Amino acid sequence: xxxxxxxxxxxxxxxxxxxxxxxxxxxxxxxxxxxxxxxxxxxxxxxxxxxxxxxxxxxxxxxxxxxxxxxxxxxxxxxxxxxxxxxxxxxxxxxxxxxxxxxxxxxxxxxxxxxxxxxxxxxxxxxxxxxxxxxxxxxxxxxxxxxxxxxxxxxxxxxxxxxxxxxxxxxxxxxxxxxxx
Amino acid sequence: xxxxxxxxxxxxxxxxxxxxxxxxxxxxxxxxxxxxxxxxxxxxxxxxxxxxxxxxxxxxxxxxxxxxxxxxxxxxxxxxxxxxxxxxxxxxxxxxxxxxxxxxxxxxxxxxxxxxxxxxxxxxxxxxxxxxxxxxxxxxxxxxxxxxxxxxxxxxxxxxxxxxxxxxxxxxxxxxxxxxxxxxxxxxxxxxxxxxxxxxxxxxxxxxxxxxxxxxxxxxxxxxxxxxxxxxxxxxxxxxxxxxxxxxxxxxxxxxxxxxxxxxxxxxxxxxxxxxxxxxxxxxxxxxxxxxxxxxxxxxxxx
Amino acid sequence: xxxxxxxxxxxxxxxxxxxxxxxxxxxxxxxxxxxxxxxxxxxxxxxxxxxxxxxxxxxxxxxxxxxxxxxxxxxxxxxxxxxxxxxxxxxxxxxxxxxxxxxxxxxxxxxxxxxxxxxxxxxxxxxxxxxxxxxxxxxxxxxxxxxxxxxxxxxxxxxxxxxxxxxxxxxxxxxxxxxxxxxxxxxxxxxxxxxxxxxxxxxxxxxxxxxxxxxxxxxxxxxxxxxxxxxxxxxxxxxxxxxxxxxxxxxxxxxxxxxxxxxxxxxxxxxxxxxxxxxxxxxxxxxxxxxxxxxxxxxxxxxxxxxxxxxxxxxxxxxxxxxxxxxxxxxxxxxxxxxxxxxxxxxxxxxxxxxxxxxxxxxxxxxxxxxxxxxxxxxxxxxxxxxxxxxxxxxxxxxxxxxxxxxxxxxxxxxxxxxxxxxxxxxx
Ligand code: NA
Ligand code: NA
Numbered sequence: 001x002x003x004x005x006x007x008x009x010x011x012x013x014x015x016x017x018x019x020x021x022x023x024x025x026x027x028x029x030x031x032x033x034x035x036x037x038x039x040x041x042x043x044x045x046x047x048x049x050x051x052x053x054x055x056x057x058x059x060x061x062x063x064x065x066x067x068x069x070x071x072x073x074x075x076x077x078x079x080x081x082x083x084x085x086x087x088x089x090x091x092x093x094x095x096x097x098x099x100x101x102x103x104x105x106x107x108x109x110x111x112x113x114x115x116x117x118x119x120x121x122x123x124x125x126x127x128x129x130x131x132x133x134x135x136x137x138x139x140x141x142x143x144x145x146x147x148x149x150x151x152x153x154x155x156x157x158x159x160x161x162x163x164x165x166x167x168x169x170x171x172x173x174x175x176x177x178x179x180x181x
Numbered sequence: 182x183x184x185x186x187x188x189x190x191x192x193x194x195x196x197x198x199x200x201x202x203x204x205x206x207x208x209x210x211x212x213x214x215x216x217x218x219x220x221x222x223x224x225x226x227x228x229x230x231x232x233x234x235x236x237x238x239x240x241x242x243x244x245x246x247x248x249x250x251x252x253x254x255x256x257x258x259x260x261x262x263x264x265x266x267x268x269x270x271x272x273x274x275x276x277x278x279x280x281x282x283x284x285x286x287x288x289x290x291x292x293x294x295x296x297x298x299x300x301x302x303x304x305x306x307x308x309x310x311x312x313x314x315x316x317x318x319x320x321x322x323x324x325x326x327x328x329x330x331x332x333x334x335x336x337x338x339x340x341x342x343x344x345x346x347x348x349x350x351x352x353x354x355x356x357x358x359x360x361x362x363x364x365x366x367x368x369x370x371x372x373x374x375x376x377x378x379x380x381x382x383x384x385x386x387x388x389x390x391x392x393x394x395x396x397x398x399x400x401x402x403x404x405x406x407x408x409x410x411x412x413x414x415x416x417x418x419x420x421x422x423x424x425x426x427x428x429x430x431x432x433x434x435x436x437x438x439x440x441x442x443x444x445x446x447x448x449x450x451x452x453x454x455x456x457x458x459x460x461x462x463x464x465x466x467x468x469x470x471x472x473x474x475x476x477x478x479x480x481x482x483x484x
Numbered sequence: 485x486x487x488x489x490x491x492x493x494x495x496x497x498x499x500x501x502x503x504x505x506x507x508x509x510x511x512x513x514x515x516x517x518x519x520x521x522x523x524x525x526x527x528x529x530x531x532x533x534x535x536x537x538x539x540x541x542x543x544x545x546x547x548x549x550x551x552x553x554x555x556x557x558x559x560x561x562x563x564x565x566x567x568x569x570x571x572x573x574x575x576x577x578x579x580x581x582x583x584x585x586x587x588x589x590x591x592x593x594x595x596x597x598x599x600x601x602x603x604x605x606x607x608x609x610x611x612x613x614x615x616x617x618x619x620x621x622x623x624x625x626x627x628x629x630x631x632x633x634x635x636x637x638x639x640x641x642x643x644x645x646x647x648x649x650x651x652x653x654x655x656x657x658x659x660x661x662x663x664x665x666x667x668x669x670x671x672x673x674x675x676x677x678x679x680x681x682x683x684x685x686x687x688x689x690x691x692x693x694x695x696x697x698x699x700x701x702x703x704x705x706x707x708x709x710x711x712x713x714x715x716x717x718x719x720x721x722x723x724x725x726x727x728x729x730x731x732x733x734x735x736x737x738x739x740x741x742x743x744x745x746x747x748x749x750x751x752x753x754x755x756x757x758x759x760x761x762x763x764x765x766x767x768x769x770x771x772x773x774x775x776x777x778x779x780x781x782x783x784x785x786x787x788x789x790x791x792x793x794x795x796x797x798x799x800x801x802x803x804x805x806x807x808x809x810x811x812x813x814x815x816x817x818x819x820x821x822x823x824x825x826x827x828x829x830x831x832x833x834x835x836x837x838x839x840x841x842x843x844x845x846x847x848x849x850x851x852x853x854x855x856x857x858x859x860x861x862x863x864x865x866x867x868x869x870x871x872x873x874x875x876x877x878x879x880x881x882x883x884x885x886x887x888x889x890x891x892x893x894x895x896x897x898x899x900x901x902x903x904x905x906x907x908x909x910x911x912x
Contacts, residue, residue: 024757035727048344050333057535064534067761077503078816082858084501099502106510113527127328224778230528239525347537350721353651357718
């Protein structure tokens with residue numbers, strides 16, 4: 001029952017992380033023409049497009065937070081797993097669970113604070129581009145919620161595969177019978 | 182507990198001296214019951230973040246420029262209208278009168294309790310090409326301005342090419358010709374080293390932005406009347422210290438840049454510059470009808 | 485107590501294998517709660533750390549590097565280097581170092597350098613009779629050149645961590661001499677070891693082939709010329725030059741070399757956005773952590789502790805080097821730049837070191853850490869490509885460590901190594 005539920009959540013997570021990566025990728029690609037236009041405007045049109053600075057900062061936030069959340073699922077954040085890997089499998093699994101709990105807690109407060117900052121800044125307008133300052137914090141709400149979700153799925157996966165945990169198994173994708181990546 | 186105060190400037194800067202004076206006085210007058218600490222160099226965040234923190238109680242007190250405060254309180258934005266003050270003296274006169282009170286009321290509405298107004302001098306244009314005597318001299322020059330619609334509109338209205346850019350990139354950009362000029366007060370022009378790259382400083386004084394020593398409104402409202410008086414008196418006294426230190430520093434910086442070969446030119450008649458601002462004022466008053474009377478009041482007070 | 489919580493929880497998070505970014509964030513958050521500060525401030529700092537204008541160049545440099553990897557620029561550089569210096573004794577070792585100098589000059593990332601050049605060069609070297617551990621050692625140690633030779637996104641990270649008062653253009657120029665010095669010393673080490681083992685050389689193909697490979701490699705190499713040249717000439721700011729570099733690399737790999745496929749482009753975008761996100765979330769969390777470091781005045785406390793122990797500048801610089809080296813051995817570069825700069829820079833400056841020079845010392849130390857166990861991403865990638873066990877590679881790597889340490893000592897104690905060129909170009 002628990003295993004089935006985990007598998008379902010994991011499949012949902014796979015779709016979710018694709019969407020998050022897509023948002024980040026599009027934001028990254030959009031940065032290039034923005035800056036090309038900036039340089040073109042300054043030298044050729046002799047009229048610098050003033051919106052690029054603010055828009056690019058916004059794009060940066062939209063690259064970082066969604067993709068960072070997807071990174072929690074893919075376990076590709078910079079981490080020092082040396083100590084954990086040299087522990088007996090069960091101990092290292094406990095380490096992993098604690099670390100995911102920590103990340104879920106951090107993610108929860110990130111989402112909560114992000115929401116608070118979004119609503120608080122909603123009436124403030126970003127100069128030059130005239131959109132709500134709240135947009136700057138929305139990606140943080142997405143990232144925080146994503147972190148909570150992905151961390152919980154990771155914990156469930158470890159718990160489900162507890163009986164056959166081996167070295168580093170908790171960050172490989174074949175812990176459950178079916179690879180849901 | 183100890184009030185945590187935000188300050189963007191380094192130790193020894195006029196604002197820092199003023200804030201430290203404030204902390205010293207309230208501690209002494211309250212017999213140690215009130216105490217405040219200053220965190221210098223903006224270590225607790227950049228200015229827009231710090232404004233948010235004071236409003237929400239993450240910081241207890243701070244010293245902010247009215248430029249960025251204008252983003253959260255439209256009343257404060259009025260002083261960002263270019264050429265609204267004739268000179269430093271008339272700015273003081275206006276801010277210490279009923280207009281200052283209206284601006285304070287606007288800041289109170291967003292959770293900030295203004296205690297006193299500090300100085301940040303007058304900002305003028307400097308560039309690498311030639312002195313600016315009339316708006317025509319700005320034609321085609323690329324000027325760095327802060328990210329604020331009014332400043333961008335100002336440069337464009339004067340015929341220049343407004344280029345918002347982070348402050349840290351300005352020196353290199355001036356040196357290498359990415360931009361032709363920028364604008365600031367004497368002490369910043371001096372300490373940033375921009376005077377080494379841009380040798381023409383033209384005293385347009387287009388922006389005379391006061392700064393505001395303020396604290397979290399809730400914290401202030403919770404004080405006893407006696408404590409409020411201590412705080413207000415200390416703020417006023419610290420403002421005097423800050424304004425004196427500022428004037429002295431500005432004079433010293435002016436002498437220093439002049440000695441290094443900077444060409445400073447005064448502008449006798451600013452009316453051509455002011456006339457070019459008309460569409461900006463009209464647009465601003467149309468978009469902010471609530472604060473339009475404030476603009477008129479400032480203009481009247483200086484007649 | 486609060487300071488202990490801040491430092492202890494971070495250490496604990498690292499030990500149990502929590503990602504560095506979130507270990508920093510969680511430790512900072514706990515300190516916020518402990519001190520009764522509103523915790524939204526931690527996330528406001530995080531958000532502002534990510535949205536820092538000067539860091540916008542980072543995604544561009546990373547993106548450019550990815551395009552070079554997937555679009556055929558890297559292998560053309562290797563072909564050119566092989567034609568030019570491959571005929572020396574043990575020539576492929578020197579080719580490896582020389583390629584790193586050229587490639588690192590564009591990607592600015594040591595790990596990208598290792599994976600790009602390693603996957604081309606290590607198999608060739610093995611086929612020509614070089615031992616696998618030698619091939620891996622040369623590849624990973626010379627990849628540090630990519631950090632030193634401009635452009636380099638790690639230097640931008642350093643400039644931001646230092647508080648934004650340091651010019652990135654100056655840092656770029658400052659890296660040239662130490663970077664080349666390091667390459668010369670590494671090339672020398674590669675040559676000596678190769679001669680002792682009697683490694684072969686490839687036959688010299690003739691100047692015509694050298695010329696041909698140079699012409700083929702030139703358009704790709706021009707990406708670096710555009711980025712660095714654009715900054716130095718003042719046509720672009722650092723950020724703009726990164727964007728223009730990417731646009732140029734797209735044109736070269738897609739239209740001139742015609743090796744960049746749609747799939748390759750998508751892969752480059754994915755990799756670049758991933759690396760960007762991982763670095764930037766680290767920057768953000770370090771900003772939240774930095775708030776509490778400032779709150780507890782940790783840098784001042786550490787400086788007081790060290791200066792209470794000794795006042796001798798030579799000893800203090802040595803001490804800083806040792807601490808950075810040890811830190812570099814157990815953690816990764818980007819995180820350490822963000823954590824160590826606010827702590828050690830004031831101390832180094834207090835003892836007469838220029839912030840630019842300190843940047844070079846920091847880069848070299850942390851770069852060396854990328855090639856050491858227990859945690860060294862370049863070493864890991866190199867060993868994986870070469871099919872060598874880490875324990876085995878490390879047994880024969882010491883001549884290369886020695887070369888880097890010599891370069892490090894010169895950079896630490898001779899300010900002119902880092903400062904002459906930027907002063908020459910930009911004035912004092
Ligand atoms: Na580089
Ligand atoms: Na390392």
